[in-house]
Amino acid sequence: MFTIYSDAGNVGGPGKGHRLIDSTFKRTLVLVSSGGAILLLLLGAWYWVSNGGAGLLGGPKSTGRALIGGPFTLTDHEGKTVTDADFRGQHLLVYFGYTFCPDVCPLELQSVTEALEQLGPKADGIVPIFITVDPERDTVPVMADYAENFHPRMRGLTGTLEEVKVATRAYRVYFKKGDSAEVDEDYLMDHTSLLYFMGPEGDYLTHFTFGTPPDEIAKRILKHLG
Ligand code: NI
Numbered sequence: 001m002f003t004i005y006s007d008a009g010n011v012g013g014p015g016k017g018h019r020l021i022d023s024t025f026k027r028t029l030v031l032v033s034s035g036g037a038i039l040l041l042l043l044g045a046w047y048w049v050s051n052g053g054a055g056l057l058g059g060p061k062s063t064g065r066a067l068i069g070g071p072f073t074l075t076d077h078e079g080k081t082v083t084d085a086d087f088r089g090q091h092l093l094v095y096f097g098y099t100f101c102p103d104v105c106p107l108e109l110q111s112v113t114e115a116l117e118q119l120g121p122k123a124d125g126i127v128p129i130f131i132t133v134d135p136e137r138d139t140v141p142v143m144a145d146y147a148e149n150f151h152p153r154m155r156g157l158t159g160t161l162e163e164v165k166v167a168t169r170a171y172r173v174y175f176k177k178g179d180s181a182e183v184d185e186d187y188l189m190d191h192t193s194l195l196y197f198m199g200p201e202g203d204y205l206t207h208f209t210f211g212t213p214p215d216e217i218a219k220r221i222l223k224h225l226g
Contacts, residue, residue, distance in 0.1 A: 068196060068204035069094075070170030074131065074163055077144035077156035084170075084202055091126040091205075091225070092198040096173045098134035098189050099146040104210060108193060109150045114214035116151060119221060125200075126221070128154045133175035133191045135164050171196060197221060 069084070076082045093112055097105030109130060116123045128151050132138035135158045138146075143156030158164070168175060175191040193210040195217070205224045208217050 068171055068207070069198055069202050072163070072167035072170055074157040074159040074167060075140060077140055077147050077158075079140045082155070082157065087127060087129075087198075088202060089200050091200060091221075092196070093126060093128045093221075094131065094171065094196040094198055095129070095194075096131045096133050096168060096171065096175070096191060097193070098132050098191070099138050099142055100134065101189070104193050108195060108210055109154075111212065111214045111217060112154075112195065113150045115217035115221065116153075118215060118218040122222065122225060126153075129157060130154060131157045131164070131167055133164060133168060133173070134177075134189050135159055135161055197224060199224075 071084050073081060073083045093116075095105075095108060095112065097108070099105070109128075112128050116126065116128065119126070130143070130147055130150075132143060138156075138158050140158060143158050147154040147156035157167075159167075167173075173192045173194070175189055178188040178190060195208040195212070197205045197207065197220075199205050206220060208220070
């Protein structure tokens with residue numbers, strides 16, 4: 001079951017500063033807390049169907065390939081080309097978002113930071129990966145600045161829009177540029193907010209929905225590490 005979490009919405013425009021952040025965040029809480037579950041279920045169902053989810057339930061695919069994850073080629077925050085294969089042998093925490101995200105992305109990445117800190121040395125083999133859905137603004141230097149805020153091991157990945165689309169399709173992530181921005185640079189992005197935990201063979205292990213507390217993330221990761 002997948003749910004979409006849209007953190008962007010239709011608030012936009014220049015110069016609104018914290019008011020924008022506050023109102024977006026409040027709407028976040030309202031969405032999540034009151035009746036949000038139903039909405040999320042509906043969105044999830046829509047997303048499932050619109051992404052060929054029915055095919056996953058017994059379509060022609062019979063290769064045994066993981067349903068989440070897959071090949072991608074992107075550029076890391078040091079400007080190096082990386083593919084999914086470069087991460088074999090390591091567990092990954094994969095999150096898609098964008099650095100201009102006012103609340104959801106930084107909150108979720110902060111949870112990643114805290115979960116990894118709680119795990120301590122047990123997390124040494126886990127690489128947190130942040131893949132932008134906004135490559136237009138999230139250039140290599142922007143990603144470098146951003147990723148280092150959260151974890152020394154965090155890899156910030158960007159690329160061309162087409163490369164990013166390949167990665168989002170592999171992870172079944174929805175994203176869309178907000179269409180309400182009055183000033184172009186101020187646009188927001190709608191995007192799925194799920195944190196994926198991937199195994200050393202690139203295999204999907206589990207995912208965490210937005211707002212999962214860091215200690216629960218840590219606990220569930222630990223279970224998978226055995
Ligand atoms: Ni976000």
